[in-house]
Amino acid sequence: MSASDANVLDTLSMEPALATGQRRGGPAPVLEVEALDKLYPGEPPVVALSQVSFSVRAGELVGIVGPSGSGKTTLLHLMGTLDRPSSGTVRITGLDVARLPDRQLSALRATRIGFVFQQFFLAEHQSALDNVADGLLYAGAGIAERRARAAEALDQVGLGARSRARPTQLSGGERQRVAIARALVGSPAIVLADEPTGNLDSANSQAILALLEALNASGATILVITHEREIAKRLPRQIELLDGRLVADSAGSSPTPAPAGASQWR
Amino acid sequence: MTASIPVGNLRASDLARLAVVGLRTRKLRASLSALGIAIGVAAIVAVLGLSSSSEAGLLAEINRLGTNLLTVTNGQSVFGQAAELPLVGPQMIGRIGPVTAVQYVGSTSAEVFRSPLIPSINTNALTVDAASLGLLADLGTTMAHGRYLNAATATEPVCVLGAAAAQRLGIDRVYTGERVWLGGQWFYVSGILRSSVLTPEIDSSVLVGFPAAMTYLGFDGHPSEIYVRAATSQVAAVDSALAATANPESPDEVDVSQPSAALVAQADAQSALNGLFLGLGAVALLIGAVGVANIMVISVLERRSEIGLRRALGATRSHVRTQFVAEAILLSLAGGAVGVALGAASTAIYASARGWAVVVPPARLGRRTGRRPRHRGACRPLAGASRGAHVADRGPLERVTGQPPAVPLPSCRAGPSLARSAPR
Numbered sequence: 001m002s003a004s005d006a007n008v009l010d011t012l013s014m015e016p017a018l019a020t021g022q023r024r025g026g027p028a029p030v031l032e033v034e035a036l037d038k039l040y041p042g043e044p045p046v047v048a049l050s051q052v053s054f055s056v057r058a059g060e061l062v063g064i065v066g067p068s069g070s071g072k073t074t075l076l077h078l079m080g081t082l083d084r085p086s087s088g089t090v091r092i093t094g095l096d097v098a099r100l101p102d103r104q105l106s107a108l109r110a111t112r113i114g115f116v117f118q119q120f121f122l123a124e125h126q127s128a129l130d131n132v133a134d135g136l137l138y139a140g141a142g143i144a145e146r147r148a149r150a151a152e153a154l155d156q157v158g159l160g161a162r163s164r165a166r167p168t169q170l171s172g173g174e175r176q177r178v179a180i181a182r183a184l185v186g187s188p189a190i191v192l193a194d195e196p197t198g199n200l201d202s203a204n205s206q207a208i209l210a211l212l213e214a215l216n217a218s219g220a221t222i223l224v225i226t227h228e229r230e231i232a233k234r235l236p237r238q239i240e241l242l243d244g245r246l247v248a249d250s251a252g253s254s255p256t257p258a259p260a261g262a263s264q265w266r
Numbered sequence: 267m268t269a270s271i272p273v274g275n276l277r278a279s280d281l282a283r284l285a286v287v288g289l290r291t292r293k294l295r296a297s298l299s300a301l302g303i304a305i306g307v308a309a310i311v312a313v314l315g316l317s318s319s320s321e322a323g324l325l326a327e328i329n330r331l332g333t334n335l336l337t338v339t340n341g342q343s344v345f346g347q348a349a350e351l352p353l354v355g356p357q358m359i360g361r362i363g364p365v366t367a368v369q370y371v372g373s374t375s376a377e378v379f380r381s382p383l384i385p386s387i388n389t390n391a392l393t394v395d396a397a398s399l400g401l402l403a404d405l406g407t408t409m410a411h412g413r414y415l416n417a418a419t420a421t422e423p424v425c426v427l428g429a430a431a432a433q434r435l436g437i438d439r440v441y442t443g444e445r446v447w448l449g450g451q452w453f454y455v456s457g458i459l460r461s462s463v464l465t466p467e468i469d470s471s472v473l474v475g476f477p478a479a480m481t482y483l484g485f486d487g488h489p490s491e492i493y494v495r496a497a498t499s500q501v502a503a504v505d506s507a508l509a510a511t512a513n514p515e516s517p518d519e520v521d522v523s524q525p526s527a528a529l530v531a532q533a534d535a536q537s538a539l540n541g542l543f544l545g546l547g548a549v550a551l552l553i554g555a556v557g558v559a560n561i562m563v564i565s566v567l568e569r570r571s572e573i574g575l576r577r578a579l580g581a582t583r584s585h586v587r588t589q590f591v592a593e594a595i596l597l598s599l600a601g602g603a604v605g606v607a608l609g610a611a612s613t614a615i616y617a618s619a620r621g622w623a624v625v626v627p628p629a630r631l632g633r634r635t636g637r638r639p640r641h642r643g644a645c646r647p648l649a650g651a652s653r654g655a656h657v658a659d660r661g662p663l664e665r666v667t668g669q670p671p672a673v674p675l676p677s678c679r680a681g682p683s684l685a686r687s688a689p690r
Contacts, residue, residue, distance in 0.1 A: 082578060100271075103582050107271040110580020121575045125291045138580035140274025182579075 027058040028094070030189040030221050031079060036088035038074050038244075048074040049244045052088070054251065056190065056223060061216040064225045065232035066241035072225045073194060075241065079223070080113055080192050081105045093189045110138040114183030116193035120175045122167040128154060128178045129163040135182035146185075153181040156218075157211060173204030177211065184220060191215075191222045197231060209234055276585050285592040289600075292565065296597055299554070299561040303601025304608060306551030311609025313547050315625060316616060317540040323622030324533045331406040331464050333526040334366075334501050338492040338512045341521040349519035350488045355512040356398075359492060362507055364500035369404040370489035371395040371471070374479050376449030378425075378472045380435050384447070390434040394448060395471045395490070396479035397426075404493050405462050412440035412457030420475020423482055425453040429461040430469040448472065449483045464525040465493070554601065562594045 038049040049071045056062055066072050077083040078090055081097045090097045093112055097105060114135070122131045132150035133143070141149070154163050157177040167175050176196060183191050193212070197205035209231060216222050224235060232238045240248035276284075289296040338359070343349045352358075360368045376394040377386065402414050413419075414426055425448060427437060435446060437455060444455040453474065462468045479485035492512060496504040505524065509517040566573070573586055581589075617624045 080578065082574075095271075103273050104271050106577070106580050106582040106585075107273040108580075109578060110274060111271065115578045117575075121571065123287075123572075125287060135579060137280060138274050138276070138576075138582070138585060140272065142277070143280065 029055040029057050029091075030093050031056040031223070032089070032091040032094075033075075033079065034089040034091075036075070036078060036090065037086045038071070038078060038083075039086045047244050049078070049085070052241075052244075052246045054239055054246065054249055056221060058189070058221050059216070059219060060221055060223075061213065061236050062223045063232035063235035063238045064223065064241060065229060065238055066227065068227055069243075070241040071244040072227070072241055074244075076192055076194050076225050080115060081109055106138065110136075111186060112189040114186065114188040114191040116176070116179050116183045116191065116196045118195040118198040120167070120172075120179045120199070122175055122178055122182075124167050127164050127166055128159060128170065128181075131167065131178055132163075132181045132185050135185040139186055149185050150181070153185040154178070156184065156215070157181045171204070172200050173207055176200060176204070176208055180208070180211065180215070184215065189221065191220055193222060193224045195226055196224060197226070197228075205231070273582065274580070276581075276588065281588060281592050282596075284589045285596045288565075288589065288593045289597060295561055295565075299557045300597055300601035300604065302554030302557035303551070303598055304554070304605035306547060306549075306554040307602045307605025308608035308612070309550045309605075310544060310547035311606055312612045313540055313543040315609060315613030317543075318625040319613060319617035319622040320620070321533045322625050323617075323620065324529065326623060327463055328526050328529050328533075331526070332495070332498070333524070334496050334498045335404070335406070335464055335525055336494045336496060336501065336505055336508060337465070337523050337525060338494060338508050339521040339523070340488075340490050341519045343516075343519055349513075349516070351490065351492065351520070352513055352515070353487055353489075355489055356492050358511050358514075359494055359508065362496075362504055362511055364497040364504050365494055366497060367400065367404050367495040368492060369398045369401040370492040371397045371401065371468075371473070372476070372479070372485060372488055373490040374449070374474075374483045374485045376479075376483045378431075378435070378449075378453075379447040380437075382447045390431075391470060392431050392434060393471050394425075394479075394483065395468075395473055396476045396483075396485055396487075397473040398476065401468075401473070401493070402459075404495055405465050405468060407460050407462040407465075407468070410458045410460045411438075412455070414457055414459075415473065415475050419456055421477040421481070422475075423448075423451060423453045423478060424456050424474070426457045426459060426473045427455060428459050428469040428471045428473070431472050432458040434470075446472070448474070451482060453482075463529070467491075555598070558594055558597055558601075561597070562590055565593075566590060 032055040034053050036049050036052040037047075040046040040048055052071075052075065064072055064075065074083070078085050079092075081090070081092065081100075084098065092108060095108065097108070100108060122128075123134070126134070129147060129150050132153050133146035135153075136146040136149060151160065151163060154160050157180055159174060159177050159181065162170065162174065165174075167178065170178065176199075180191075180193075180196070183193070196212070197208050200208060212222055212224065213234075224231070226232055238248070238250045239246060338351070338355070340349045340351045356368045356370045359365060372395060374394045374396060377389050378392050378394055379386070379388070397415065399415055399417065399420060402408065409426075410429065410432075412426075415424065425446065427435065427446075432438065437444060437446075437458065440455055440457055445452045446455060447453075453472075459468065459473075474483070476485075476487065480487055494504065494508065501524070505522055508522045509520040513520045576586055576589075614624045
C-alpha cells in the first residue's frame, strides 16, 4: 500500500459520515460531491449549481447530461479542482479538496484526474507521442518513462502507429483519441471528459464513445459531460442536471463497476 | 489532518525544452524581441569596443613616439610679460646626465604669406620659428615632402612648412622654386612636415634656420621652446631639474611639460565622452528589455488556454511562472549573444580598417571594472537584460497564475469565446 493510499484511507476513517452512504459493498467512491453550491457574483447572483450531491465509484462510466446553461461545465470545473465551490464538499479519492493548498491540488490533478476537452487542446508543434507524454510532465517522471508510458497509452486508444504524427496531420477523431490517451497516461483515478464528441461528426462520435466504453471495461473510471441525450443514453449511468439542480440519477439501476481492471486504473 | 500528495518537480531539462518550444512556436515575435536586445547589446559592445580600440590606438601611437619627451617653454615674468630663455639654455640642459637629445625652436615676430599681395591682416595664425637642425628626429615626426633644413640651408632664406601651415598657405607639394613671402622677403620652401602628434604647435609653424632667422628676420636667438628627450626611467628626475637648469636665474619663468601625459589625459577624456554613447546603448538595451517583457505579457495573455491546460495537467503556479521566466531568459540570452557577436564584429571591422588594435569589451571591461564600477551595469548586458525581463514578467504572471485555473480554461464564467478558442 502506498503512502497516498494510506492517506486516502486515513481521510476516510476520520470522516465516516459520508452523506451518500454508498460505500457499503463494491469499490470505494473515487469522487464524492456533496451539497455543492456555486454562485457567480452579480446583480442578482447567478446560481450555477445548487445542492448537487452524488458519488462515483471506481470503474463506473457516468454521463452528466443537461441542456446548455444547466451547470455541467461548472460542475466539471468543481470536480476537476479547477474551481472552488461556494459551499459543499468535493472529495477525490477521499481527499477533501477544500483542505488542500494549491500545490497539493496541482499534484492531485497531475496524478489522479485526467481531463478530456471538447477542443482537444493539443500542442500542434509536438508529435502525438509528446502530447500524450505531457500528461505526465508535472507528475515527476523522466522523459524516457513519460514517452514509454505515452506509447502504451497511444496503443490503448488505437493510435500506436501514428505516434510520430503531429496533431495537424490527424483527423478530429484521432486528435480526440490523442487527448484521451493524454488523460489516461497517468492512470488517474477518474477521467473527466467535457463534451468529448462535441467537435466530431457522428461516425467519429460513435467511435470515441466506443473507445470510452472499452477503456471503462478495462477499468477506467470515466465521467462524460454532454448535452446530447443520445450519447448519454448509451452510458450505463446518467445524471441529469437542469438549471443547476440534479433532477435525475440512474444510479442503482445499472451500475456497472468493473473490478477486474480496477487496480490498473485505481 | 492534511493529506500529502507528492508534488512533482519540473526538471531542468524539461524546463529548457518547454522554453525552447515556447519560443520556437512564435518565431517571428521571438526573433523581433531578441533583435531589440541584440541592438542594445551590440550598441554597448560596439561603443565600448570602438572607444577602447581607438584609445588603444592612440596609446600605441604615443608609445611609438615615446613618453620620454619633455618640453621647456618660456613662461611669463612676474610682470606678466613673456620671459626669455637664456641663449645657453639648450646647452646647459644637454649636460644633465639622463638627457639624450636636446632640440629647440625660437619664435620670431615675422609673418608669412603665400605672396606679397595678400593683405597683411590675413596671417592665417601662422608663426615663424627658428628651429635647430635635429628637431625632426626628436619630435618623432618625418617629412611629408621635400627635405628638412640642413647646415647649408639653415643660413639661407629657406623654410620648412608644418603640416597645417602648408595647408593654410595652399601648398601641398614642393617643387623647385616654390617660395613664400616671409618677413618681407621671399623664402624658398624646401619641405613640408607630417603632422606631429606629440607637438601639434609645430604643425602651424613655418621653420627657418637659426642663422637665417638672425640674418633676415632680426631674431635675437633666444629659444622659446626646448624639446628634451631623456632616459625613460629618469623622466621624472629630469623633469624636476629642467626649470632650474634652463634658466638658473629665474626658474619660475620656465614651464616644463610632458606632451605624452597630456595626450594620455586627452585619450581618457575621449573615453569619458563615450559615457554618452554608452547611455544611448543602455537606452536601446532598456527598450529591448521592455520589448521582451512586453512579449511575455502578451504571450501570457494570449496563452491563457495553454496555461489553463497546463494547470489541468497538474502544473503548479510556480511551474507556469518558471516556464515563462525561462522563456524570457532564453530570449534575452539569445538576443544578447547575437548582440555581442554583432558588436564585436563591427568593432573588429572598424578597428582593423583604422589600423587599431582590436579591443572588445569583455577583456577591456575586466580591466575597467577593477578600476571603477562605472561600467558595472554595462559589463553584463546579458544579465541586465534577462534580469529586466525577469522582473517585468512577474506582474502579468502573478495575475494569471494567481487566478484559479478555471479562468484561463474554458469556463462558463469566461463565456463561450474563450471556451471555443482553438488551442495554439
